[in-house]
Amino acid sequence: MKLLKLFGIVFFCGLLSPSRGVLSGLSCAVSPGAMQKVLSDAVIQNGLLQKHLQGxxxxxxxxxxxxxxxxxxxxxxxxxxxxLPKLSVVLLPGIGVQLAISARLDLSGNCLVGLLSELIDISVDVTVTANIKCTNFELGAVQVVIDDCFCILGAVKIKLLSGLLSLSVNDIVLNQLTATLPGLLCPVIDIIVNLVNIQFLGTLNAVIPVGTVGTIHYQLASLPFTSGLSLGLDLDGAVQQVGGSIIPHDSSASALPPLHDRLLVLGLRQSFLNAILSLLIQVKPQTFICSPEAFSGAKQLQEAILTLFPSGCSSCSVTAPLSIRIELFGKPLILLENNKATVELSAMILVFVKRLDGSILNLLLLKADLSLNVHMSISGSSLVLALSLGSTSLSLESSDVGISDISSLKPHCSQLLVEMLLPLINGCLGTGIPLPNVLGIPLVKVDIQILLGLLVILV
Structure with a gap:
């Protein structure tokens, strides 16, 4: 009997080994308990079962x-x-998923016994069980196969207003219900689970805006798979700029930590995060006068630069205030190590003066390579990164006035970048990285683990 497109791609597909031909940006493992809860909420708590059995x-x-x-x-x-409806889920490793819905059905009708007509009430306990598997994942499509759907009847209670009922009537009712209920209930369950399928597929196949700069398109990357402990899902996250192209990311396979008593484990691979950082961190070049109004260490930086001018430099007479231009250089790169995350990025610092005749004198062009410590947190359904300065490496790119030794400038430039650049970068990251709403499981009581090349979110 065809009972499903039952949560199609999501719940009951898993019954083959995970496809490793597709290297996705994210992986997750869902516990049987979490599956049972979200399905029970969707089917029973939201009234779908009652609504579609009512007629x-x-x-x-x-x-x-x-x-x-x-x-x-x-x-x-x-x-x-x-x-008393109740739903249960059992994972069958290498075979499929067993879904069981049990309830007590109260029936009513008219009973004619001989010439006596009266109302009859029948109460019957029933459990509908379906063994389900899916195969043939291709281009996001999955063929769902139902091995079996059957009903088991439990206690049957029959009540007539007169109370006059023979044992043979009890047998007749039980035999008729046993013969007819499977053919009536399985199609109803089919309707319900198809509705739930649409609902939950939307949590795995969604285009989510990333602030105003772009989108992430989450979708299944391969056939879901089950073990006795979890449902596994590989997701692709296509990161796209607004009005632009998709930012590519290469991913390598990486194992998730065990679920233990968790509902959900979600792993984000380093390359996927790098694609998102390239989308989020878009800071326009900043040009400003080197003054205390701009940043607190302006006076010290200016004095330190002026002391570096070589003696006898004919072009080194500087009367106008120094100006500074800061511009990001290259793409940010996040590095995930055990219990540690850092972001590496580079910035160009140009120090110049504008002369009275309108000409520009470039005093210094510096390259600053920054290593930034990353603090991670969950806000709502987003991953939020906050950066702080870890270390700075400063190198001289050029100087029109012959400056060659910049070692004394490092602390001043580090302060400059902390005050003038880091707030802008953190402002870009404040939007957060929207995460997939896997099966509608809320991200509460979350722990974050950082492994080699993998960020793990445990719910």
Missing amino acids: LVLPNIMGEGGLLNSPTSITGLHLVQVR
Whole structure:
């Protein structure tokens, strides 16, 4: 029986080994308990099960053996209420997923026993179980295969207003329900899970804006896979500039840490984060007068530069205030090591004066290679990075006035960059990196681990 496109790509596909032909930007593992909770919320707590079973009408039940062995007919039998619904999920390693929905169905109809007509109420416990697997992942499409869907009936209670009921009527009702309920309930479950499929696929295939600078398109990168401990998903994150092209990122396979008692483990690979940093960190060149109003160490920096002028320099008479231009150079690079994350980036610092005749005298062109410490946190559904200065390496690119020794400038330039550049970079990062809303699992009580080449978020 065809019961599914059941959470199609997501839940019940996993039943083959993960495809390693696609190296994705993200990987995650979802615990069986988390799967059970999100499915139970979607199917039961949100009322889908009650809503789609509400119109259930059963075939008439005809039989012999009523009161005084008179013919018995039960007509108009319909569902009144679904009580005590419960959903459970079991991962079947290498085979598939077993989904079971159990509930007590309260039915009501008209009963004709001989010439006596009255209302009849039937309460039946039922469990619908489906064994599901999927194969043939190609271009985001998955073929879902249902091995079986069957119903098991538990206790059946029958109540007539007169209270007159023979054991044979009880047997007739039980036999008829056993024969008809699977054919009625499995199609209803099929409808429900297809609706949930649409809902949850949206959490794995979504285009999310990154502030105003671009988007990340999250989508499944390969066939989901199951073990006895988790559902595994590989996701691709296509990072694209607004009105521009996709920023490529190369990824290598990396193992996630075990779930233990966690609901979700999400791993972001270093190359994926680098693509996002290239999108986020877009700082325009900054040009300003070297004055205390601009930054606190202006006077000390200017004095230090003037002392470096070589003696006898005919062009070194500087009367106008110094001007500074800071511009990022190259792309930022995040490095993930065990328990440590740093961002490396470079900036060019040009110190110049504008003479009275309008000409420009370039005193110094410096290259600053920065190593920035990274603090990571989760805000809402985003990963937020905050940078602080770790170390600075300063090198001289050129000088029109013959300056050659810049060793005394390092502390002043470091202060300059901390005050004038770092706030701009952190402002770019303040938007945060939007994370995929995997199966709707909220990112609360989160821990962050930094491994070699992998950032791990544990929920």
